[in-house]
Amino acid sequence: MLSKWFRSFLLLVACAAGPALADEAQIWFNAGRPTAEARQAVDILLSAAHEGLSPGDYQAAMLDSQLSVAEQGAMRSDAEVGALDATLTSALQRYLTDLHNGRIDPRQIHADFDVPLHAPFDAKAFLLDAMAAGRLPEALREVAPRLPMYRELRQALARYRALVNHPAWQTPLPPLPRRKLEAGQTYAGLMLLAQRLEALGDLPVGTPLPERFDGMLVTGLRAFQERHGLVTDGVLGRATLQQLNVTPAERVRQIELSLERLRWTPLLNAPRMIVVNVPEFVLRAYEVQDEQVKVQLTMRVIVGKALDTHTPLFNADMRFIEFSPYWNVPPSIAREETVPKIRRDPAYFREQGFEFVTPSGQVVTTLAPAHLDAVLQGGWRIRQRPGPKNALGDIKFVFPNHDNIYLHHTPAPQLFERERRDYSHGCIRVQEPVGLARFVLQEQPDWTVERIQEAMEKGESRTLRLKQPLRVLIAYSTVVVKGGRVFFYPDLYGHDAMLEQALRERPTGLPPRDQPKMEAE
Structure with missing residues (x-):
């Protein structure tokens, strides 16, 4: 029989919905009895943990219990049947939306992805179409991200969950x-x-x-x-x-957070992409064909320091390559590091190939205290000429963005040999610039490896516009599956902790948490 609490809840839903509820076409019931699809739907909610979601968010246990009551024909009124039907529909809609879009806005954890957030998704229409086609379980599985990494992480989740009580x-x-x-x-x-x-x-x-x-x-x-x-x-x-x-339980949660990120990380929204996974310190360049990812290039990278100069998470279109680039020293670095070093050791200015640039664009190569003062006051800037000591190395990959972040080579390649590689001021240093340039210029075959190397070594700054923009994604995942093996990385910037907090603060369950308290049985 129905519990007093749930009977009161069903009546509350029925009253809130009005008299039309009993007359509205029901999805999960036929002649007062639940359909086979109703049991399939509840079973899917009960297994939400397989996707890294929480069955409790969808009241799966309660729906399972009350569906069993309904299967025994113990529902007393059409209003109760209608309310249970509506509640199950609401739970499935929330589940599908969470699985399709993710549960939170990524901007809550400093991810500025330039794609539509929570794209329109009519979960109820999707349900009706799936049921009309007689393929509800298959259709619900297809809502999850169609990414090899998602499938692999889902398998890793099951593997580590099996170890929780080891x-x-x-x-x-x-x-x-x-x-x-x-x-x-x-x-x-x-x-x-x-x-x-x-x-x-x-x-x-x-x-x-x-x-x-x-x-x-x-x-x-x-x-x-x-x-x-x-x-x-x-x-x-x-x-x-x-x-x-x-513990395996902690690893389970880490994998669940990584699955959540994949639901709103735009990994398949361009035919060719460059993706940097910050905690892994790795760049991958790949092509997407028929939703299949083919990795063309993998290399180590150096990212922003965990202490104070995080590399931001975003996506943007690469539009230029600069060979033998100038380095325009950011005002904050000039103020906090470069100018103090020059004042302590004036020879540093000449040794590093620095020069001043006035607001009118005039280049000044002489060092004077007044020139340094002009830099500190924000009028002049310091830049570093192309050469072996240039902080950008001999190539720079430009994808315009608000944070002035770009990919570049480095005059200190020995740092790539270290396991932990957060040493930059935010920009990303790449280990194999020639290979990356060849991938970027794939549609410009006249730019051979030899020509790329020649432009890098020439010492004369040159900007090359790409014929087609190339999407660059700066992403964050502390769990990666490679060759069937699960790799875990430290939460370098604390973004997993922020995601965990955002999920804890998210309203859970159905109906809303401010529902009236019901009398216990």
């Missing part, structure tokens, strides 16, 4: 001997370490446990380190131990 995480790893564990040493936690690595897939199942930290156990730890953005030295130190102690 015994390997029921007790903590013992303290490390002498702050780190190196090959050949003994350790009281070898068995537990092996269990965790085996459960995570970094150690083959059934690997014999050595008496000391050695052999396959070291190899397994290196695999774990590689998947977590750590130095792959096979040494169990503080940073590696910290990642080993992250």
